[in-house]
Amino acid sequence: MTSAVLSPAEQPRADWGGGVSPFGVSWQKLMMWFFLVTDALLFAGFLVSYAFVRLAAETWPKQTDVFPMVKIAAMTFILITSSATMATAVGAAHRKDLRRAMIFVLLTAIGGALFLAGQVTEWATLIAEGARLTQNPWGPPPFAAFFFMMTGFHGTHVLIGVILLGIVTVRLARGKATGHGVEIAGLYWHFVDVVWCFIFPLFYLL
Amino acid sequence: MEHVTSYRTYWVLWVVLLLLTVIMLVTEAAGLPRLVTVGVILLAMTVKVVTIGAWYMHLRYERLSLILSVVLGTFATAGALYFLLIPDGLAMHRLAQ
Numbered sequence: 588m589t590s591a592v593l594s595p596a597e598q599p600r601a602d603w604g605g606g607v608s609p610f611g612v613s614w615q616k617l618m619m620w621f622f623l624v625t626d627a628l629l630f631a632g633f634l635v636s637y638a639f640v641r642l643a644a645e646t647w648p649k650q651t652d653v654f655p656m657v658k659i660a661a662m663t664f665i666l667i668t669s670s671a672t673m674a675t676a677v678g679a680a681h682r683k684d685l686r687r688a689m690i691f692v693l694l695t696a697i698g699g700a701l702f703l704a705g706q707v708t709e710w711a712t713l714i715a716e717g718a719r720l721t722q723n724p725w726g727p728p729p730f731a732a733f734f735f736m737m738t739g740f741h742g743t744h745v746l747i748g749v750i751l752l753g754i755v756t757v758r759l760a761r762g763k764a765t766g767h768g769v770e771i772a773g774l775y776w777h778f779v780d781v782v783w784c785f786i787f788p789l790f791y792l793l
Numbered sequence: 794m795e796h797v798t799s800y801r802t803y804w805v806l807w808v809v810l811l812l813l814t815v816i817m818l819v820t821e822a823a824g825l826p827r828l829v830t831v832g833v834i835l836l837a838m839t840v841k842v843v844t845i846g847a848w849y850m851h852l853r854y855e856r857l858s859l860i861l862s863v864v865l866g867t868f869a870t871a872g873a874l875y876f877l878l879i880p881d882g883l884a885m886h887r888l889a890q
Contacts, residue, residue: 631871
């Protein structure tokens with residue numbers, strides 16, 4: 588039996604055959620997406636363990652009696668607004684309007700810093716009222732433990748995002764940032780907002 | 794895949810996201826039946842997440858292979874975790890009563 592040897596140009600093209608990008612994105616963007624998926628699973632683990640403990644507990648405090656909901660709502664509005672400013676920055680960067688991109692990335696970073704300030708004061712208030720990782724005045728110990736764990740991890744992500752956006756702002760000011768770079772930073776920032784979209788209703792409202 | 798969305802779209806979606814958040818807050822405060830409250834809040838949460846993912850993160854413009862890897866990869870794993878653990882949580886709740 589004989590088989591014809593095909594030249595590379597004659598061989599059928601397959602996305603998974605190598606040589607082309609199966610996802611159609613740059614490796615930097617793909618790695619950011621993969622990182623976000625793994626990071627999302629970290630938060631999914633938190634939320635599922637929270638649901639487990641909450642279901643198993645005999646009682647659970649009413650969140651609106653513990654948390655200042657007006658402040659939490661304001662923090663949520665700030666984070667959503669920062670997502671809109673980030674999307675605008677990415678759009679501007681893709682249009683090569685680097686000045687507008689820099690302004691909106693800076694506004695996003697300021698939004699993130701305001702959110703963090705709100706979270707710091709929220710932690711300080713609850714700690715002053717007796718909340719600890721192992722106990723709290725409102726009921727089952729896991730209540731405060733989950734509060735500190737989930738908002739702490741999320742807040743750390745916001746802090747990293749603010750630092751990242753600060754770097755992007757400086758790079759845009761120096762004319763070194765690209766639309767692609769701003770977009771990848773934007774993916775991270777929107778992810779932070781998506782995580783809050785889960786934490787806010789599941790932990791504070793329901 | 795690079796796709797440029799209009800600025801106006803981003804800010805219209807911002808209004809939608811804010812309104813959904815207000816709906817969540819009002820629903821929680823309205824004292825509706827628990828099932829209705831949970832349903833409305835979870836629905837609003839889902840719409841918010843899809844909006845941010847599809848438009849702000851531009852996922853709707855990406856190839857299906859990337860969309861499925863991200864969405865199915867995350868939610869299938871998280872869903873499996875949920876359905877493996879939650880029955881035990883419910884059983885412990887029944888035992889405690």
